[in-house]
Structures are given as structure tokens and as C-alpha cells.
Amino acid sequence: MTKAIIVGSTGVIGSKVKEILEGQxxxxxxxxxxxxxKLDMADxxxxxxxFKEIGGFDALITTSGYGKWGSIDEHSIQDFHDGLNSKLMGQVNMVMIGRKYANTGASFAVSTGILAQHPVEGGLSLGMINAGLEAFxxxxxLEMKDMTINAISPSFAKETMELMGMDSSAGVPAIEFAKLYKQAIEEGKSGEIYYAS
Ligand SMILES: NC(=O)c1ccc[n+]([C@@H]2O[C@H](COP(=O)([O-])OP(=O)(O)OC[C@H]3O[C@@H](n4cnc5c(N)ncnc54)[C@H](OP(=O)(O)O)[C@@H]3O)[C@@H](O)[C@H]2O)c1
Structure with a gap:
């Protein structure tokens, strides 16, 4: 059976990705x-x-990583480093190290977010991280010629808004984002950013 690794499988989005991949x-x-x-992907x-233990695999999905949410005045320099180290370099680690062990034709799908293109107050760190990861x-x-790599850029999951005590009426059910990760690892495109319509 085709092997897929999910980093972040217990999260709002990752748990839905796991649901739709299991079985197949x-x-x-x-x-x-x-x-x-159990590990921190920043390590x-x-x-x-x-990866040495897992050996070959066919798909790697990362729905994980931390970035600070807060105003510019609430951001220390260390806060930027913490987010870069976790959400950006953590996912870059997974791709850069994982590609050495991946089977030919393997697919990678990482998580960015709408703040890359649409800044909002409080989203300074995450917007910067997301934009950097999309450039990566x-x-x-361009260079991973025998594999594919794409990003999924979630907007705001309904479930996350509920967890944050917000009005979730404009939220997108996490399952809709999960379908994009499956599409990204299966349809053979590379260098794409997937958005939920
Ligand atoms: N939810 C949204 O509305 C939304 C919007 C835009 C972008 N995104 C992005 O989409 C991704 C998934 O979001 P989410 O809301 O589903 O996240 P979440 O609910 O907070 O779940 C994060 C998942 O990743 C794991 N994890 C976190 N940091 C990790 C690390 N350093 N190393 C290994 N595992 C780690 C967590 O488990 P442990 O705690 O056990 O490690 C958990 O399974 C994130 O990159 C997020 O920035 C989400």
C-alpha cells in the first residue's frame, strides 16, 4: 500500500487529512x-x-508548526525566530531531509496560510513565515524533478474559529482543506499553492 506520513495528525486540519487518507x-x-x-519537526x-527508521515513503503532508499571533508591539525578535524555527524551518526540514529517503515520484504537501497574501493585524509573524515557505x-x-512539492494555504477553519470562541459563520470546514492536501499529493502538479474556494 502507498505510504503517507502526516506530521500534525492530531490537529484541526491534520485529523481530517488522516480521516480521508486512511484506507487508501x-x-x-x-x-x-x-x-x-513523536518529535519536534524543528529538531x-x-x-x-x-526517516531512517521509516525508510521509503510516497507522500509527506505537514499540517503543523507554530507562529506567534499578536500585534507588532507584542512581538519580540525571539518570537520571530521561534516561528521561523518551528513552522518554516520545521516544514523545510521535513522536505529537505525527507526527499533523501522518499520513493521516486513521492509528493510533499506543506501548510502555509492566507496571511501570506492578505495581512491582518496580529498576523505579522505568520504572514512572513507563510510567504517564505511559499517561495521555498x-x-x-524547480529542482525536485522526480518528486512533487506543493503548499496548501488554508484561510480560517470553522473548527479553529469555534475553538477560539469566534463567530465561525465565515469559516471553512477543515475537511475542505483536507481534500486539498489529498488533491495536491495525487494530481501530479508541482510548485502550486492550493486555496479553498
Ligand atoms: N486552522 C486554521 O484555520 C489555519 C489557518 C491558516 C493556516 N493554518 C496552518 O495549517 C496548519 C495546521 O493548522 P491546525 O489549525 O490544524 O493546527 P493545530 O490544530 O494546532 O494542530 C497542529 C498539529 O501539529 C502538531 N505539531 C505542532 N507543532 C509541531 C512540531 N513542531 N513538530 C511536530 N508536530 C507538531 C500538533 O500535535 P502536537 O501538539 O502533539 O505536536 C498537532 O497535531 C498549521 O501550519 C497552521 O499554521 C491553519
């Missing part, structure tokens, strides 16, 4: 606190050790 894929789950492998040594995806796609 042999799913390997990775998180910091639970799953088949490149732990990431390398995990486009650049890597």
Missing part, C-alpha cells in the same frame, strides 16, 4: 506528543532518525 494509504502519524513517531536530528515551495519544485 498506509498512514504514518507524527506529532510532538503522540503518534507513530533536524530527530527528523533524520525518523516554488523554488524547490
Amino acid at each position: 494509504y498506509e498512514v504514518v502519524t507524527v506529532n510532538r506528543n503522540s503518534g507513530d513517531y 533536524s536530528t530527530a527528523v533524520e532518525n525518523m 515551495v516554488r523554488g524547490a519544485a
